[in-house]
Amino acid sequence: ETGVTQTPRHLVMGMTNKKSLKCEQHLGHNAMYWYKQSAKKPLELMFVYNFKEQTENNSVPSRFSPECPNSSHLFLHLHTLQPEDSALYLCASSQPSWGHGNYGYTFGSGTRLTVV
Amino acid sequence: DAKTTQPPSMDCAEGRAANLPCNHSTISGNEYVYWYRQIHSQGPQYIIHGLKNNETNEMASLIITEDRKSSTLILPHATLRDTAVYYCIVRDYGGSQGNLIFGKGTKLSVKP
Numbered sequence: 001e002t003g004v005t006q007t008p009r010h011l012v013m014g015m016t017n018k019k020s021l022k023c024e025q026h027l028g029h030n031a032m033y034w035y036k037q038s039a040k041k042p043l044e045l046m047f048v049y050n051f052k053e054q055t056e057n058n059s060v061p062s063r064f065s066p067e068c069p070n071s072s073h074l075f076l077h078l079h080t081l082q083p084e085d086s087a088l089y090l091c092a093s094s095q096p097s098w099g100h101g102n103y104g105y106t107f108g109s110g111t112r113l114t115v116v
Numbered sequence: 117d118a119k120t121t122q123p124p125s126m127d128c129a130e131g132r133a134a135n136l137p138c139n140h141s142t143i144s145g146n147e148y149v150y151w152y153r154q155i156h157s158q159g160p161q162y163i164i165h166g167l168k169n170n171e172t173n174e175m176a177s178l179i180i181t182e183d184r185k186s187s188t189l190i191l192p193h194a195t196l197r198d199t200a201v202y203y204c205i206v207r208d209y210g211g212s213q214g215n216l217i218f219g220k221g222t223k224l225s226v227k228p
Contacts, residue, residue: 002161004159042218042221043218045215045216056215088157092159104152104162104207104216105216106162108159109158110158110159
């Protein structure tokens with residue numbers, strides 16, 4: 001266990017479904033991140049939150065909607081996804097993203113999403 | 117875009133040292149070098165980071181050249197469990213450029 005917990009580990013959803021991914025950290029970090037890793041591609045940064053405020057959105061389609069109710073929890077709400085959105089979705093946390101405090105990011109184990 | 121260049125793959129014999137190179141010729145004075153690794157289908161794991169001095173911890177050593185344009189991650193006694201993709205990342209200190217941006221990394225295969 002890394003201290004960053006993601007649920008569910010695996011998710012299969014239809015293109016008309018609505019689902020949510022959850023991330024939780026108990027490391028005292030104030031920044032949280034969503035990354036996407038498609039097959040044979042590098043990790044892509046999707047969203048960044050610092051102190052519950054979204055500070056970065058890397059041109060992510062609106063069918064992905066993040067939510068950060070507090071510094072310990074991060075959600076990714078999914079709706080009307082496409083098959084090409086199938087990927088490993090990784091959550092990470094750190095001290096604020098503008099500092100080098102605690103040795104960088106701690107990642108969760110990810111949610112393997114399959115869109116059918 | 118990633119600011120580093122790494123070989124796509126390397127092999128290493130079990131028990132031997134694994135030396136993973138990274139070029140970062142455009143690194144600026146306020147950028148650190150970070151190394152992470154990702155074992156198949158897991159989240160990336162922090163290994164080590166440095167600015168200009170060589171660094172060592174319980175996992176690895178990081179050697180940074182004097183001009184800071186390249187670095188080498190050294191796993192002193194590689195085991196089969198070190199088989200993973202290793203990412204070298206340069207990261208700005210301060211401001212909005214501090215996010216971790218991953219490239220393709222080096223796939224290290226440790227063989228018996």
